[in-house]
Amino acid sequence: MSKQFDVIVIGAGPGGYIAAIRAAQLGFQVACIDEWTNAAGGAAPGGTCTNVGCIPSKALLQSSEHFEQANHHFAEHGISTGTVKMDVAKMIARKDNVVKQNNDGILYLFKKNKVSFFHGRGSFVKAVEGGYEIQVAGKAEETLTAKQVIVATGSSARALPSVPFDEVNVLSNDGALRVGAVPKKLAVIGSGVIGLEMGSVWRRLGADVTILEGLPTFLGAVDTQIAKEAKKAFDKQGLKIELGVKVGEIKSLKKGVSIAYTNAKGEEVKLDADKLIVSIGRVPNTNGLNVEAVGLQLDERGAILVDGDCKTNLPGVWAVGDVVRGPMLAHKAEEEGVAVAERIAGQHGHVNFNTIPWVIYTSPEIAWVGRTEQQLKADGVAYKAGSFPFLANGRARALGDTTGMVKFLADATTDEILGVHIVGPMASELIAEAVVAMEFRASAEDIARICHAHPSLSEATKEAALAVDKRTLNF
Ligand code: FAD
Ligand code: NAI
Numbered sequence: 001m002s003k004q005f006d007v008i009v010i011g012a013g014p015g016g017y018i019a020a021i022r023a024a025q026l027g028f029q030v031a032c033i034d035e036w037t038n039a040a041g042g043a044a045p046g047g048t049c050t051n052v053g054c055i056p057s058k059a060l061l062q063s064s065e066h067f068e069q070a071n072h073h074f075a076e077h078g079i080s081t082g083t084v085k086m087d088v089a090k091m092i093a094r095k096d097n098v099v100k101q102n103n104d105g106i107l108y109l110f111k112k113n114k115v116s117f118f119h120g121r122g123s124f125v126k127a128v129e130g131g132y133e134i135q136v137a138g139k140a141e142e143t144l145t146a147k148q149v150i151v152a153t154g155s156s157a158r159a160l161p162s163v164p165f166d167e168v169n170v171l172s173n174d175g176a177l178r179v180g181a182v183p184k185k186l187a188v189i190g191s192g193v194i195g196l197e198m199g200s201v202w203r204r205l206g207a208d209v210t211i212l213e214g215l216p217t218f219l220g221a222v223d224t225q226i227a228k229e230a231k232k233a234f235d236k237q238g239l240k241i242e243l244g245v246k247v248g249e250i251k252s253l254k255k256g257v258s259i260a261y262t263n264a265k266g267e268e269v270k271l272d273a274d275k276l277i278v279s280i281g282r283v284p285n286t287n288g289l290n291v292e293a294v295g296l297q298l299d300e301r302g303a304i305l306v307d308g309d310c311k312t313n314l315p316g317v318w319a320v321g322d323v324v325r326g327p328m329l330a331h332k333a334e335e336e337g338v339a340v341a342e343r344i345a346g347q348h349g350h351v352n353f354n355t356i357p358w359v360i361y362t363s364p365e366i367a368w369v370g371r372t373e374q375q376l377k378a379d380g381v382a383y384k385a386g387s388f389p390f391l392a393n394g395r396a397r398a399l400g401d402t403t404g405m406v407k408f409l410a411d412a413t414t415d416e417i418l419g420v421h422i423v424g425p426m427a428s429e430l431i432a433e434a435v436v437a438m439e440f441r442a443s444a445e446d447i448a449r450i451c452h453a454h455p456s457l458s459e460a461t462k463e464a465a466l467a468v469d470k471r472t473l474n475f
Contacts, residue, residue: 001143001145002143002144002145003116003142003145004144004146004240005029005031005144005146006023006029006031006126006146006148006150007020007028007029007031007034007146007341008031008032008033008122008145008146008148008149008150008151009030009033009133009150009152010134010150010151010152010153010289011032011033011034011153011154012033012036012047012117013046013127013152013330013333014050014321014330014333014334014337014417015047015149015154015320015322015323015333015334015391016047016321016337017046017106017109017110017151018048018081018333018337018338019150019336019340019341020032020150020337020354021110021113022337022341023116023150023341024113024158025113025341026341026342026345026347028341030113030114030115031073031115031116031118031144032045032110032116032118033101033117033121033136033144034119035119035120036285037120037139038103038459042119043107043117043119043139044099044103045106045107045110046099046103046106047152047154048154048155048156048173048322049330050106052174053128054330055098055099055457056096056099056177057097057103057173057194057197057201058361059094059098060092060095060199061197062092063091063202064093064205064370065363066347067204070084073400076311077400086205086206087382088179088181088182088205089092089180090168091349092180094172095299097433098160100271101265107382111203118136118140119138119139120138120139120140120342121137121138122135122144122289123135123137123225123288123289123290124289124291124293124294125143125291125293127294128145131147131316132145132146132317133343134149135200140424143272146316148344149316150319151287151289151312151317151323152319152321152333152337153284153286153323154185154285154333155282155283155285155322155323156282156285156378157170157174157283158278158281158282158283159172159278160247160250160280163250163278165194169256169257169353170250170251170278171255171275171277172275172278172279173198173277175277176277177196177198178457179202181277182205182206182435183202183256183274184204184207184208185200185208185272185275186203186207186208186209186210186226186273186274186275186277187212187257187271187275187276187473188209188212188277188278188279189211189212189247189259189277189278189280190214190280190281190433191213191219191243191280192219192281193219194277194279195279195445196211196239196360197279197360197361198277198279199211199239199362200234203237204336205361207245209239209240210240210241210271210273211239211242212247213239213241213242213243213244213245214245214246216244216264216320216392218230218231218241218243219231219366219371220452222366222368222421223374223407223419224359224367224373224374225401225407226366226407226422227366229405230362230366233403233404234362237363243264243280244263244264245262245263245264246261246262247259247261248260248261253272255274256273256274256275257268257273257275258272258273259272259273259276272295283323283337284301284302284304284324285323285343286301286303286304286323286430286473287296289303295313295314295409296311296314299325303323303325304319304323305324307341309339309349317346318343320333320336320337320340321336321337324336326353327356327358329358330361331356331357332356335351335356336351352439355369355435355439356369356433357432357434357435359427359428359431364404364423365422365425365426365427365428365446366423367421367422367427367428367431368419368422368431369420369431369434369435370409370418370420370434370438371418372419373419376419378420381418382416383409383410383411384410384415384444384469385409385410385468386407386464386465386467386472387406387408387467388405388463388464388474388475389459389460389475390404390405390406390424390457392474393459394454394458395455395457395459396425396456396457396460399425400454402424403424403425404423404424404427405422405464406422406430406460406461407413407420407423408420408444410443410444410468414443415443415445415468416442416443417437417438417441417442417443417447418433420434420437420438420464422461424457424460430457430460430461433447433458434461445467446465447462448462448465448469450462459474
């Protein structure tokens with residue numbers, strides 16, 4: 001006997017669980033299906049983000065940053081510690097606990113919002129009168145039916161051809177987050193977001209880290225000036241980043257791996273490492289959904305084909321998050337989830353793709369919203385730029401962290417903010433002001449005229465806005 005719902009959500013990552021909660025708030029009977037299982041065999045909703053992504057990576061970034069501070073920066077404050085030791089097992093256990101708190105939090109939210117949760121794999125069976133039949137296989141064995149289905153099955157790490165992840169020597173993000181001891185030598189392929197964040201974690205803890213990047217430019221999607229500043233900081237920290245390499249054969253050694261590559265000068269190089277992290281992008285999860293049963297269309301990348309409103313080719317079937325086009329970010333998935341639930345309710349859900357912030361949680365942090373200087377040039381937009389260095393910010397000096405800057409890009413005629421780019425302390429938090437400003441289509445002058453608390457890092461934002469009009473006060 002099939003259980004009837006108004007809305008079935010497949011996947012309980014940030015796209016799916018948020019969509020389920022919003023749909024329930026709007027008065028629908030909602031089921032959410034997720035197959036993620038923790039080490040104890042229990043349900044672990046929250047998807048990649050909670051289990052092997054955003055949350056655990058930030059937990060390890062925090063632990064390793066404390067270690068780095070204690071080792072290299074406490075002395076400046078007059079604090080002497082003696083030898084600082086890292087208990088990796090304890091750090092990983094703390095991270096696992098942070099993950100568990102988030103898993104449990106989502107289960108609590110499902111209860112609170114009366115979302116029926118099913119632990120298992122969801123797949124399409126067939127279209128039925130007025131909706132779709134979905135099978136749940138796993139811990140919960142059920143057949144569910146609903147008029148509306150939201151697919152939010154996320155993504156998985158892309159492996160190099162013929163180098164599968166064994167999570168012992170060749171690690172995806174999953175293995176990279178549970179290495180049992182600090183590797184002496186760590187190689188990373190892909191100098192994107194994961195490569196830099198995970199490379200930073202293990203470098204801070206003492207690993208000799210080499211990142212091999214295929215492209216000749218460092219962080220090509222980031223504003224060039226900001227990327228240059230970040231690269232300078234990473235070089236100084238001893239994070240070795242080789243650009244423009246061509247990775248060749250990867251062999252397993254008795255202990256670790258050997259990576260053959262051609263460097264940018266065309267020289268053949270061999271790099272032996274205890275562990276290798278492969279972070280070369282992610283692929284959408286559509287395996288096991290049985291899309292053929294209902295004729296759900298995929299695009300050429302294997303993502304579910306959707307329009308700007310997350311509608312698929314099938315009436316009543318929607319898809320959100322990493323499994324569709326667009327940036328693979330948790331907050332983008334969440335916004336799409338909310339918008340879809342509201343569209344199902346006949347409201348006008350909306351996601352502004354122009355104001356989705358990006359953050360790379362390295363030290364210094366890198367954050368941006370809107371267009372980069374190189375994009376504005378390519379688009380032929382006349383713009384004004386203004387920047388302000390943290391070196392001239394009192395709070396940054398007091399913190400002892402004066403790396404980087406805030407940079408504003410504004411329309412040359414209207415002064416509307418077109419992009420804000422930050423590299424430096426707490427960039428992840430500072431970017432929120434820029435997002436709000438851009439959502440309200442503020443001008444650089446608007447930010448320049450707003451009172452910012454003193455002393456605060458946010459004064460660098462105000463000063464960068466003033467710099468657009470060449471009238472900084474403290475630089
Ligand atoms: P997911 O989070 O992948 O969730 C999909 C869920 O669906 C999973 O639980 C999966 O098990 C389940 N599922 C799949 N198929 C089925 C099925 N057939 N039946 C039942 N369940 C199924 N983004 C940020 O914004 N900020 C960050 O700091 C950040 N850090 C990251 C760090 C790392 C190491 C990684 C790998 C990613 C990071 N991301 C970050 C990206 C972020 O994790 C993803 O963009 C986000 O999780 C996408 O959400 P989603 O709901 O679309 O999919
Ligand atoms: P990515 O797309 O950020 O970076 C992949 C890098 O690998 C690119 O620089 C690419 O040029 C390079 N590359 C690809 N193939 C290669 C090859 N064969 N040899 C050498 N280099 C190669 O992907 P990543 O780091 O795997 O992360 C996946 C996604 O997860 C990100 O795009 C992001 O959306 C999300 N994420 C977000 C985070 C955040 O918001 N802070 C943190 C971590 C991940």
